[in-house]
Amino acid sequence: MNLACGYRNSSDQMVIIRCAGVDGFYLERVVFPFELLTFECPPDSELEIWTHGLGGAELLERLTSQELLLEACNSPVPLELLSPQAGARLELAEDEPFTPWATAG
Secondary structure (H helix, E strand, O other), X not given: OOEEEEEEOOOOOOEEEEEEOHHHOEXXXXXXXXXXXXXXXOOOOEEEEEEEEOOEEEEEEEEEHHHHEEOOOOOOOOHHHOOHXXXXXXXXXXXXXOOOOOOOO
């Protein structure tokens, strides 16, 4: 079962997100400033946020899929997949529908 996740680029720079998970799942996308990227990924996936600095590519942050769970998703998330670290969730506005960019499989 995949999780509905989202990442909003709150910086003024374009970033590249790389999400890797089990069974060869891999997602790489460019996210423009202030853009919301919604996607589905397996539980226990890890998301890396990269940018380009003067010395080349720079890793900005690493997040787990649990930290990126969307409240308003099409399918319920089993309670056993939620961890105490999942307290920081991204919520969609009521008028903003969830449409995943990519689905594993």
